[in-house]
Amino acid sequence: xxxxxxxxxxxxxxxxxLTGFIGTAIDITLEKEAESELRRQVEARTRALTTSExxxxxxxxxxxxxxxxxxxxxxxxxxxxxxxAWRAPNPESAVGQKIWDAPTLSLYPDNxxxxxxxxxxxxxxxxxxxxxxxERRGHVVTTLDFxxxxxxxxxxxVEILVLEARDISELKLAQEQLRQSQKMEALGQLTGGIAHDxxxxxxxxxxxxxxxxxxxxxxxxxxxxxxxxxxxxxGARLTAQLLAFSRVQRLEVRPIHVASLIxxxxxxxRNVLGPGIAKRIELHDEQxxxxxxxxxxxxxxxxxxxxxxxxxxDGGELGISTRAVTVGEDNExxxxxxxxxxIRDTGTGMPEEVVARAFDPFFxxxxxxxxxxxxxxxxxxxxxxxxxxxxxxxxxGEGTRVRLYFRMADGEEDGVEQDESLVAxxxxxxxxHSILVIDDDELVRGMLCASLTESGFAVxxxxxxxxxxxxxxxxxxxxxxxxxxxxGMTGAEVAQQIRAxxxxxxxxxxxGYSETDAIRRVAPDAAILTKPFLPAVLDRAIQALLEx
Numbered sequence: 001x002x003x004x005x006x007x008x009x010x011x012x013x014x015x016x017x018l019t020g021f022i023g024t025a026i027d028i029t030l031e032k033e034a035e036s037e038l039r040r041q042v043e044a045r046t047r048a049l050t051t052s053e054x055x056x057x058x059x060x061x062x063x064x065x066x067x068x069x070x071x072x073x074x075x076x077x078x079x080x081x082x083x084x085a086w087r088a089p090n091p092e093s094a095v096g097q098k099i100w101d102a103p104t105l106s107l108y109p110d111n112x113x114x115x116x117x118x119x120x121x122x123x124x125x126x127x128x129x130x131x132x133x134x135e136r137r138g139h140v141v142t143t144l145d146f147x148x149x150x151x152x153x154x155x156x157x158v159e160i161l162v163l164e165a166r167d168i169s170e171l172k173l174a175q176e177q178l179r180q181s182q183k184m185e186a187l188g189q190l191t192g193g194i195a196h197d198x199x200x201x202x203x204x205x206x207x208x209x210x211x212x213x214x215x216x217x218x219x220x221x222x223x224x225x226x227x228x229x230x231x232x233x234x235g236a237r238l239t240a241q242l243l244a245f246s247r248v249q250r251l252e253v254r255p256i257h258v259a260s261l262i263x264x265x266x267x268x269x270r271n272v273l274g275p276g277i278a279k280r281i282e283l284h285d286e287q288x289x290x291x292x293x294x295x296x297x298x299x300x301x302x303x304x305x306x307x308x309x310x311x312x313x314d315g316g317e318l319g320i321s322t323r324a325v326t327v328g329e330d331n332e333x334x335x336x337x338x339x340x341x342x343i344r345d346t347g348t349g350m351p352e353e354v355v356a357r358a359f360d361p362f363f364x365x366x367x368x369x370x371x372x373x374x375x376x377x378x379x380x381x382x383x384x385x386x387x388x389x390x391x392x393x394x395x396x397g398e399g400t401r402v403r404l405y406f407r408m409a410d411g412e413e414d415g416v417e418q419d420e421s422l423v424a425x426x427x428x429x430x431x432x433h434s435i436l437v438i439d440d441d442e443l444v445r446g447m448l449c450a451s452l453t454e455s456g457f458a459v460x461x462x463x464x465x466x467x468x469x470x471x472x473x474x475x476x477x478x479x480x481x482x483x484x485x486x487x488g489m490t491g492a493e494v495a496q497q498i499r500a501x502x503x504x505x506x507x508x509x510x511x512g513y514s515e516t517d518a519i520r521r522v523a524p525d526a527a528i529l530t531k532p533f534l535p536a537v538l539d540r541a542i543q544a545l546l547e548x
Contacts, residue, residue, distance in 0.1 A: 003029045065166035066091075072123035072150075072158050074098045074116070084167065086134055086142045099163070108134050108141075122148040122161045131168070142169045195239040196485065199512030200441050202239065202532035206232045207447040210534050211454065236532050239512075253386055255289035255409035258322055258339055261297060269305055269320075276315040277308075284322040290339045290406035292386040297406075300379040304343040304402050307376070311347025311400065319344040325405070332389040337408040344401040350394040358392050379404070433546060434458045436475065438468035438494060439483040439510070444531075448481065448510075451535030457542070465489025472498055479542050484511035495526065506545040508538070 005026045011019050061081040068079040076094045087104050094102035099119070100112045111132060118128045128148040134141045145166045150158045209229045217225065262283060273279065301320075308318050325340045327333045350358065359380040376392075379402070383390040388405035435457045439445040445461050452459045460475060462468035465486055472480065480498060484491035491509060498505050507526040510533075527541045 001029075002027055003032045065164055068094075068099065068163040070099060070119065070161040070163055072119075072161060074100065074119045076102060077160065086144075086167065107136060110135060118146075118148050119161065122150045123158055125150050125152070125158055132165075142167050143172050144168065196512035198235070198239050199531040200444050202232055202235050203510075203512075204443045204447045206236075206532045207451050207535050210536065211451055214454070232532065253291050253293050256292055256294045256297070257289055258292070258297065258341055258406065259283040261294055262301070262320060262322070262341075265298060265301060268302070269318075272302065272305055273309050273318060277312055278315075278317040280317055280319040282319070282321040284324055284339065288324065288337075288339065289409040290386075290388075291409050292388075292406050293382070296382045296386075300382050300404065301341075301343065303376070303379055308343065308345035308347060308400070311345055311349070316346035316399075324408075327405075332384075333405060334387075334407075338388060338405045339408060341404040341406065342401060343404075344399060346399045349396045349398050349400055351396055355392055355394050358394075359390065432456060432458065433479065433542070434460070434475065434477040435479050435481060435542065436460050436462065436468065436471055436477040437481045438462045438465065438486075438491070439481075440464055440486040441483070444483070448535075448538065451538070452542075455535070455539050465491070465494040468494055469497055473501065476502070479506045479508060479545055481508045481510060481538070481542075484509050492521075506548075508541050508545065510538075 005028045007024045007026075009022050009024075011022060013019055063080065063082055066080065066082060066084060066087060069077040071077055076097055076099050078095060079091055081091060086107075088102075088107060091102075091104065094104070099105065100115055105112055105115065111134065114132075118130070122128050127150065128146075130146050132144045132146045134144065145164075145168045147164045149162045149164075151160045151162060153159050206229065209225050209232065213222065213225050213229070262281065266281070269279065305318060312318075319342070321342050321344075323340050323342075325338050326336070327338055328335055359376050376390075380390045383404050383406070387407040390405070391403045392400065393403075394400035435452055437445055437448050437452070437459060438461075439448065440463060442463070445463065449459045449461050460471055460477065462471050465488055468480075468482070469489075480495075482491040482494055486494075491511070495507055495509070498507065508529060509526055510529045510531060512531045527545060529538060529541060
């Protein structure tokens with residue numbers, strides 16, 4: 001269809017008399033088509049631009065950070081609407097205002113002056129990036145990764161500033177947890193090394209005292225020697241706690257008396273708690289044993305006592321009690337009889353949200369550097385590994401109660417626990433058998449050789465693994481006593497090569513650590529003695545191997 005532009009004009013005589021009309025018709029079909037096409041293109045591009053802007057706005061308004069466009073003088077030109085816990089509602093109301101007058105900045109007045117300085121630097125063409133801590137009424141709200149980037153025109157003049165702020169609180173928390181974990185790992189390695197060396201020293205002390213006691217001393221000297229031996233036993237328990245802290249000692253669950261263990265801990269608890277905290281200890285007198293690792297129970301009790309002390313800065317009362325309970329249906333505990341160990345304090349208590357996370361690893365309410373967040377999680381893990389559980393109750397201002405449940409040992413009613421202390425006596429084994437002692441510590445090796453010689457064994461000693469292997473090939477002793485941790489060839493490597501030569505060779509491992517699993521991989525049937533131990537204990541172990 002054609003489109004025309006039609007026009008009509010009148011004609012006149014000189015006397016202005018109308019004589020007629022002149023009509024014109026111009027074909028404008030092509031012009032109209034071009035105009036319609038241009039309109040369609042404009043509308044299409046407008047729709048596309050609108051869609052693109054909507055998509056861009058949707059992206060910008062949902063990113064997990066705040067983005068603000070500023071003029072060089074700090075006026076807000078535009079911003080995204082992403083909701084943030086630390087951001088004021090209706091952030092779009094800041095458009096047209098100076099950013100330091102915006103609603104969000106009114107919540108954090110301490111950050112206004114630094115922000116003005118950052119904008120001045122960016123307006124001069126210098127990008128700014130900082131970590132900013134937002135505080136409100138003295139409490140940290142969040143930590144932001146903050147940046148200001150100047151954007152220039154073709155003349156190199158700063159036209160706009162792009163402000164970005166991202167909440168990095170969780171990242172900072174993860175970094176702090178990693179730092180704490182690395183610190184604990186380093187402390188664990190250091191502590192484990194110290195405990196290992198201390199165990200070597202205690203082995204010499206214990207062995208020497210035991211040999212002295214065999215000499216038939218007068219009653220007074222004998223009493224002094226026994227007291228020293230008892231003190232060495234306390235030192236051995238201390239190193240066991242250090243090894244538990246460093247996590248190089250695995251859980252050794254066995255029947256124990258919780259009440260007796262707590263009684264032995266009274267002096268330590270008294271020293272830890274100090275004079276400002278009263279102690280109320282009520283122990284169940286029924287002599288039923290429970291399944292637990294005594295060292296780990298001591299560590300757990302010590303952790304809980306320290307937590308209670310910290311919750312009572314102005315003094316208070318710590319209560320420790322035990323009682324027998326019978327469990328029926330329970331989400332965590334199997335039906336049966338348990339001993340409940342309760343540790344309670346009259347301290348500040350905890351709100352519900354803190355109680356809910358109290359056993360979470362790395363969770364702590366203490367200041368940075370004063371708590372690892374691992375104490376209660378270790379307590380819970382110990383209780384669960386022992387076949388029981390741990391539970392906590394607390395209210396703000398009313399104190400805290402932690403209950404540990406330990407399953408009673410089967411067939412241990414009213415029994416008296418066999419004395420497994422360092423001062424336990426032992427039968428003297430038959431003499432004359434050949435023993436090879438391989439230990440890199442000269443003092444420990446000398447004590448072991450002296451005590452074994454005094455017991456009637458034919459003893460040969462080696463100061464390292466290589467020398468021990470050469471002597472073994474030559475002498476073929478009946479029993480080999482090997483230190484597990486040695487420089488050069490480790491005890492595991494020595495045992496492996498010995499078993500390759502003589503598969504049935506009798507081996508006893510001695511170590512300041514408790515590397516039971518590692519030893520079992522090398523020599524599943526080898527005897528294991530953890531330092532320190534009495535010479536009589538070593539004699540018994542050798543006798544058992546010889547009789548097997």
